[in-house]
Amino acid sequence: MKPLDDIKRLRDEYEDREHRFSDSDLYSCFNQSYLFTIQGRQRAVLNALKRQCFTDLSNLRILEMGCGDGDVLSDYFSMVGASQQYLYGVDLLKDCLDAAHWRLPVSNFANADGQDLPFADHSFDLVLQYTAISSVLDEKIRKNIFTDMLRVLKPSGMILSYDFWLNPTNKQTRGLRLSEIQTSFPNCQVEYKKITLAPPIARRLVPISWLLSAFLEKLTIFNTHYLVAIRPNPGE
Numbered sequence: 001m002k003p004l005d006d007i008k009r010l011r012d013e014y015e016d017r018e019h020r021f022s023d024s025d026l027y028s029c030f031n032q033s034y035l036f037t038i039q040g041r042q043r044a045v046l047n048a049l050k051r052q053c054f055t056d057l058s059n060l061r062i063l064e065m066g067c068g069d070g071d072v073l074s075d076y077f078s079m080v081g082a083s084q085q086y087l088y089g090v091d092l093l094k095d096c097l098d099a100a101h102w103r104l105p106v107s108n109f110a111n112a113d114g115q116d117l118p119f120a121d122h123s124f125d126l127v128l129q130y131t132a133i134s135s136v137l138d139e140k141i142r143k144n145i146f147t148d149m150l151r152v153l154k155p156s157g158m159i160l161s162y163d164f165w166l167n168p169t170n171k172q173t174r175g176l177r178l179s180e181i182q183t184s185f186p187n188c189q190v191e192y193k194k195i196t197l198a199p200p201i202a203r204r205l206v207p208i209s210w211l212l213s214a215f216l217e218k219l220t221i222f223n224t225h226y227l228v229a230i231r232p233n234p235g236e
Helices: 003-020 032-051 071-080 094-103 139-151 178-184 199-205 210-219
Strands: 062-065 087-091 108-111 124-130 153-164 188-197 223-232
Touching (some): 032 071, 032 153, 032 188, 032 199, 032 223, 062 071, 071 087, 071 094, 071 124, 087 094, 124 139, 139 153, 139 178, 178 223, 199 210
Parallel strands (some): 062 087, 062 124
Antiparallel strands (some): 153 223, 188 223
């Protein structure tokens, strides 16, 4: 598949997802299994930020590549002290960006391709991607996105990546494995944790037993996503 073809496929796929799930509560906090997932992810993100000494977000410039409707920036970062004026997001879909503007009216959003982020070098303290890379099938585009995320990151900053490593039922995605991350960031320190109980298991089990679901998630053997903290080595 040519890179331009994959960008078009990606736009079409995201637009189709918007229509498919518009009347579904699959990604609603009123859905117990989804609430379980996002609360577990939030705990893991906060623990990663704390381990890496990013506990005061008030003056940090934060960019999300593939920000969608801004829910991550709003519910995960603004909620724990990030200043809205320092939050930035890019996405391919204008409708999503309109929703992000509604959520975060003083934040900054751009309709842009992750391969060519419209920001200067070393502009951000934190650069995020949440399940955006796995929707890109073309290997060259993925590499270009990682390269540009690193370009706009300050030498003292951190990339935080949350994505699944395997989803065999969705042909419109390709999992993000640790080997790809390590190859894409050869001169960086990489810390990772396997999180998020497999959604098909969570959907069945969480309504029956939240405690059992939490126990299984802690074991990690049925977890489907990696949360990865990536930091440039000093002097690189």
